[in-house]
Amino acid sequence: MKSEATKLREVRDGFVAQWGVMGSHWGINRTMAQVHALLMTSPDAMSTDEVMEELSISRGNAHTNLKELVNWGLLRIVIRKGERKEYFEAELDVWEIFRRIVEERKRREIDPTLGLLQECLSASSGMKSAGGRSFHEQMKSLEEFVRFASKMSDRVAGMPHGKAMQLAMKIFG
Amino acid sequence: MKSEATKLREVRDGFVAQWGVMGSHWGINRTMAQVHALLMTSPDAMSTDEVMEELSISRGNAHTNLKELVNWGLLRIVIRKGERKEYFEAELDVWEIFRRIVEERKRREIDPTLGLLQECLSASSGMKSAGGRSFHEQMKSLEEFVRFASKMSDRVAGMPHGKAMQLAMKIFG
DNA sequence: CTGAACTTTCGGTAAATACTGAAATATATG
């Protein structure tokens, strides 16, 4: 009979591996997603060496991805007194995780897109030809929409969990 | 002095190229994003050959990406009477574009994630150890949240443009 | 200041992904 600890290790390893696959299906580095999954399901903070060991990856790789996750705000660095090593612990609150991801994706995806659209918008303003005007119109609708989406995602991600749930109820009701 | 047609060609080429860069920054094939940009700003439907020509890409590449965009529901195939070639035209309505993208990303990103979480949830239910129970709890919060997000994105993407705007006003108000 | 503990960087390499070009297949026309 399999011990509970063994079973847990198996299930957790499966989770880590699959979360990595998911990650790569939505444009996130596989290893980064695995590190995140590992720490989200770790009872304790882990050091770079422990992460290397657990995932069988190199120091450089572990380092890069841990730091990237810190940049995303999904991991925190913690220091244990009397030790010089850095340990990493995951943000566990799902709403907080969601907010960080929305914020980061907005910064990386939405904001630069908006910039591009605004350039095209002004570069094509005042064009007289049919082609020029229809291009301008299309840029205008896109720019309006993306600007709007940007504002909305700020709003939602800025809400505390409770407020967001209230709002959600309105949508369902 | 530069003619308006020349200027338009420049601006549009810039848009197509940059839209491609954007795409690759959010996990979408660069070429696919370029093809999409090209057709969104084309006054007329285009054939595979015209797309190849315009973007200087091979037939196979053009074909694959055009068909993929049709799968996403972002392009339609149109047939001109008296001709055997297929032409492609883009969906131009921004709300419609948004809905298609949300739907597709949900199908690819959210649904499989939910499946994984549900497996981990049931595999860890009833565990007695501290580690087992905290793993189960974490899976539970994630599963609840993702299931909820899934439902919300269905709701929003299922709304007609007008309804969605009304709702948006509530959030701002 | 010196050495040990730990972190960061980076050139070379491996793996994954996208693209080409041509052949194979399908479809319409006479």
Place this chain on the structure above:
DNA sequence: CATATATTTCAGTATTTACCGAAAGTTCAG
């Protein structure tokens, strides 16, 4: 059914992205 026209597939190749491991850099205690 023969031919021309158009679409689809795919093996080989090119490009991009991720990873390793060792060396360089940093920090801190003694």
